[in-house]
Amino acid sequence: MRKDDYMLTVTFQEFLKLSTQLRPGYTASLGKAPAGGSEAILEFTPEVPALLRAVYDTVLGTGGAEEDPSLLEFIPGYRLIHIGEYGHEVKILSGILQEKGYTGGGTVLPLLTNYGSDYICYYRSEEGVERICDLLHDYGDLVVMYDSPEKFLETLCEFYKQEVYFLDEEGYLDCDLVKEGEVGTALNPEAEYWSE
Numbered sequence: 001m002r003k004d005d006y007m008l009t010v011t012f013q014e015f016l017k018l019s020t021q022l023r024p025g026y027t028a029s030l031g032k033a034p035a036g037g038s039e040a041i042l043e044f045t046p047e048v049p050a051l052l053r054a055v056y057d058t059v060l061g062t063g064g065a066e067e068d069p070s071l072l073e074f075i076p077g078y079r080l081i082h083i084g085e086y087g088h089e090v091k092i093l094s095g096i097l098q099e100k101g102y103t104g105g106g107t108v109l110p111l112l113t114n115y116g117s118d119y120i121c122y123y124r125s126e127e128g129v130e131r132i133c134d135l136l137h138d139y140g141d142l143v144v145m146y147d148s149p150e151k152f153l154e155t156l157c158e159f160y161k162q163e164v165y166f167l168d169e170e171g172y173l174d175c176d177l178v179k180e181g182e183v184g185t186a187l188n189p190e191a192e193y194w195s196e
Contacts, residue, residue, distance in 0.1 A: 008054035011153040016058075018160035022167065029071040030080065031060035040083055044090045045107055049122055049130065051149035052109065056083050069171040075156060076165065076175045078112035078120055086110075092117055093135070100140020108133075108142065120145065134193055145184070145193040155187045 016027045038056035041048045048056075055061075061082035066072055074080040081089050089110045096117065097108060105126045112120035117137040123144075124130050132146035146152035159165050159175065162183055168174040185194040 002050070005050045005053055008050050008149060008153065009058065011150065011157065012054045012058060015153055015157050015160075018157055022160065022165065023070045023173070025068070026071050027059070029066060029068070030062060033057055033059055033083070037083060040086060041109070043087065045109060049107075049109065049124065049149070051122055051130075051132075051152070052111070054153075055080070055111070060084070070167055070173065073173045074112050075120075075159075076173045078114050078118075081110055081113055089113055089119075093119055093121065096135065096137050096140055102140060102142070104142060108135075122149070131191075143193050143196075144191045145188070147188045147190050151188050155184060158183050158187060 016030075019026045033056055036057065037060065038048045038053045041052055041056065059080070061084075062072060062074070062079040063082045063084070066079075072079055093108065093110045096119075102108075107122075107124040109122045110119050111122050111132070119135045119137075121133050121135050121142065122130070123133045123142055130149050131144045132149060132152040133142040134145045135142055146155060159180065162179065163176075164179045164183055165173060165175050181194055184191070188194060
């Protein structure tokens, strides 16, 4: 295992642990990935990014059948795409980028989605710079949310540690928007998402 893979996997496991402390059963609800589970993504890209390896070599994702509100979302408003639905989500994401005339180049792969076809995406520029971006289906612009895959997982862990995330009365994952903005900005100073 490469060093960057190892660090991302360790941080992803920390995220799962923190998620499960707030939402018992969350990690189990994602299913255990088979060895090399992320290789399914090779159908859509010549190389599986380290972040997607860390995620999909560990878990399968949230399937459409999950009904427990506290287990639906990876972050408030978004679920982790199930590896079995990955191809379907790649098609939808590619369609949105095409329809909106995206010309930014690089590699754009889906990671999280909601029921309105908005995405949190992995983006790698042609120069090899990796970012995590928000893509709202109505706008079609990639907006940098996290300065790197490492910062993405690190920030999500901080959201738990600083109690930015909590469960609302109905059991859904929710967040303190002001605090989320402060933590997001502090850890991702280059990301325009938090300064908007």
